[in-house]
Amino acid sequence: MADRRSPGRRWRLRAARVLAVVGVVAAAVVASPAAASGATPPPYLTLEASYGAGTVGNGWERVERYLDTTTGFRTEGFPADGRGDQDGKRVTYFGGVSRPSSGRFLLYSAPGWNTGSRSTPVLLVHGANDTADRAWANPGESGGYGCGAASCPSTGLMQYLAERGHRVFAVGFAHKQGDNLMQAQIVGDAIAVIKAKLGVTSVDLVGWSKGQMSTRAYVSSLKPAWGRAYAGDVRRLITLGGPNGGYDYPYAHGWAHDFSIWPECGGKVNAPSPHSHMTCYGLYTSHPEFSMTPSGGQDNYPGQRQMLARWDGVYGVDGAAQDWYTTYYGGQGFYTAGTGIQAAIDAGSLIAPLRSAGVPASVTTYLLAGGSADIVGIFNENRGPSDGVVFVSSALDSTGIPTVGGKATIASANHLELGWHSTAAAQVATWLS
Known part of the structure; x- marks a missing residue:
């Protein structure tokens, strides 16, 4: 059917x-x-x-x-x-x-x-x-x-x-x-x-x-x-x-990702956004409650931030996406604004600490x-x-x-x-x- x-x-x-x-x-x-x-x-x-x-x-x-x-x-x-x-x-x-x-x-x-x-x-x-x-x-x-x-x-x-x-x-x-x-x-x-x-x-x-x-x-x-x-x-x-080596999907593909999240764009998915501001249908809005990094006194997605790692040095960044540079590296784009992936990593990624701590040799x-x-x-x-x-x-x-x-x-x-x-x-x- x-x-x-x-x-x-x-x-x-x-x-x-x-x-x-x-x-x-x-x-x-x-x-x-x-x-x-x-x-x-x-x-x-x-x-x-x-x-x-x-x-x-x-x-x-x-x-x-x-x-x-x-x-x-x-x-x-x-x-x-x-x-x-x-x-x-x-x-x-x-x-x-x-x-x-x-x-x-x-x-x-x-x-x-x-x-x-x-x-x-x-x-x-x-x-x-x-x-x-x-x-x-x-x-x-x-x-x-x-x-x-x-x-x-x-x-x-x-x-x-x-x-x-x-x-x-x-x-x-x-x-x-x-x-x-x-x-x-x-x-x-x-x-x-x-x-x-x-x-x-x-x-x-x-x-x-x-x-x-x-x-x-x-x-x-x-x-x-x-x-x-x-x-x-x-x-x-x-x-x-x-993501043993971390992931950067929300930042590499943030524009497409945001449409499933931002309510003014019709989004309802329970996921964090790489942006703090976004324009939907001509309206420039702010939603700190959906931010990947703590914003406006809210931090609703710590588990996602903890999985972040940069892959731009390995696979580059999707340059075809709208506002790709500011989404990944931070700043004000044409339709969106955000702090970038490094700020989110600095706010609490666990990838490096996990690698450093190490899995015990007794655990296969x-x-x-x-x-x-x-x-x-x-x-x-x-x-x-x-x-x-x-x-x-x-x-x-x-x-x-x-x-x-x-x-x-x-x-x-x-x-x-x-x-x-x-x-x-x-x-x-x-x-x-």
């Missing part, structure tokens, strides 16, 4: 998944910690609620909400128009709160989480502007094209691994574009709960896109001053389209890249080999990773397909085995 949605609507759905990354649960069963799992989490973790049979969807067996009571977590900034709020089932799972504190997280458990034959459990960590539901269990939750292809499957990597005997879990973050250092602490929390549940000493981590940042920060002990260091409990780390790391820049409806990264968003050379960059178990490029997969593409899933399963 032909997709009858407007091109703009389809474009925004796909862009949302890139920056990247429905329905309401009819009823929720809230249980006491003891009744929910029978496990004893670390003392700084409180199990607040458990949602089980009849209340969860997308193939999961259970979803639990935990609170980390460690001083330092906070409620991060959300755009005032609601585009970054929790949605669908996640609002129910977060107790009806659409803007939860980043000390709260969801732990999803797949069928067979406690009966699977594989000894080391797997924790899946999703990317930007995404959820554990859409990323790992139902790529078609957002409809056609939301998964990077015209037709989206209703099952994902979770089901693929569970059917092969893996004990699979996934984490859901409170903030879809949140600070990767806080989310790294949450990854450690999720691992601590899994260890308590199953009586194991280690897990395997799979981080997709932005999820690579929090998983790698965790094992590298890159943390806030108040945070906990790596607990030595990860066996293998697998990154899917992770595997790097998977997509090789198809064919995401329909967005301006694909075209300055060098990429998956449409992240350069292949960035996804496969092993700087600071002493024990590389393998690298692979899935030539037929774009950035949005890496979490469910059959060849990618088979490669992940091989590495986990």
